[in-house]
Amino acid sequence: MVSKHRRQVALRRLHESLVDLISFTNLPRGDEELIAEAGVVLDQALFRLLVGVERFGPISVGEIAERTDRDHTTVSRQVAKLAELGLIERRSSPLDKRVKEAMVTAAGRRVTDALDAARMRLSTPVFEHWSDRDLLELERLMRRFADDLLSMSAMPKETDT
Amino acid sequence: MVSKHRRQVALRRLHESLVDLISFTNLPRGDEELIAEAGVVLDQALFRLLVGVERFGPISVGEIAERTDRDHTTVSRQVAKLAELGLIERRSSPLDKRVKEAMVTAAGRRVTDALDAARMRLSTPVFEHWSDRDLLELERLMRRFADDLLSMSAMPKETDT
DNA sequence: CAAATTATGTGCAAAATACACACGTTTTCA
DNA sequence: TGAAAACGTGTGTATTTTGCACATAATTTG
Helix, strand or coil, X not given: CCCHHHHHHHHHHHHHHHHHHHHXXXXXXXXXXXXXXXXXXXXXXXXXXXXXXXXXXXXXXXXXXXXXXXXXXXXXXXXXXXXXXXXXXXXXXXXXXXXXXXXXXXXXXXXXXXXXXXXXXXXHHHHCCCCHHHHHHHHHHHHHHHHHHHHHXXXXXXXXX | CCCHHHHHHHHHHHHHHHHHHHHHHHCHHHXXXXXXXXXXXXXXXXXXXXXXXXXXXXXXXXHHHHHHCCCHHHHHHHHHHHHHXXXXXXXXXXXXXXXXXXXXXXXXXXXXXXXXXXHHHHHHHHHCCCCHHHHHHHHHHHHHHHHHHHHHHHCCCCCCC
């Protein structure tokens, strides 16, 4: 059992690393290369939106708005653009005809697949010198980190149930 | 030694986790709470800029622009706003009088400290049930991940030197 | 079943953004 | 060395993006 203080330091450093990682993903080089690789011309906002729809879709406009902290009217217009480009598809939810779910089309999937492949090519060399153990541990722990964060925030403030 | 394919799967899942974490940090609840907690009224853009200047400063306008993938004129105006609010300070770089470095002031530091404290309060319960080993391993591996990414991208394409 | 709530979308005004351009500083190289 | 090119920053201005007010359709509530 390490000290409470040591754990606090770990939390602080964890956040620093996360900020660094986010900052890195924002670097233009990354997106530009990925986009060029995929052969699509999308501004960053639409690019991220497409990835989000692929990752979380079928998803509603309102849910995207919450996730990205933007007004739902803004998202509504961006979603319309992606639909015009044929990269995503809208359909009324069968359970609730108010919501118009968004999901990637075959064309949209081709784009995100190309992005995935490009990202794979760019990230593989980073882990070239990592041991299997470290790589798999990072995979396990980061997944758990994300899961725990999300489940905590989904809970009401009194988390006794 | 696990298979090449297993490692590829790990890379893919790693990216998914990272996207989830970024998505979480974008959730409005987080920033709003943090900002309210710190007793400051800043829109998200300025809030992130301040954190960035604290983390990477002293830093030039151009460097921030690259990091955030925004036009340098946009950043120039945002930086001016933060300076007006007294949260950051500008000074000509002694080495290159063209650049006007930005760095947090004492007042700005108070804000980011408050943000850090608030974040600590919010993130501590997430790791309450984590073992020391897992927490420290996550800290170590995420830091290495960020460091390796940055050092790779800093290198020229022929990385033999 | 009427009223309140929810999801989505449009008009419009305000804000953010990027391009063109300018100015001072540094680097390049003939 | 010195003139030209490149660089970092900042301002004016046109364009784009954003969010609020409001509208419509669908669902839930009581």
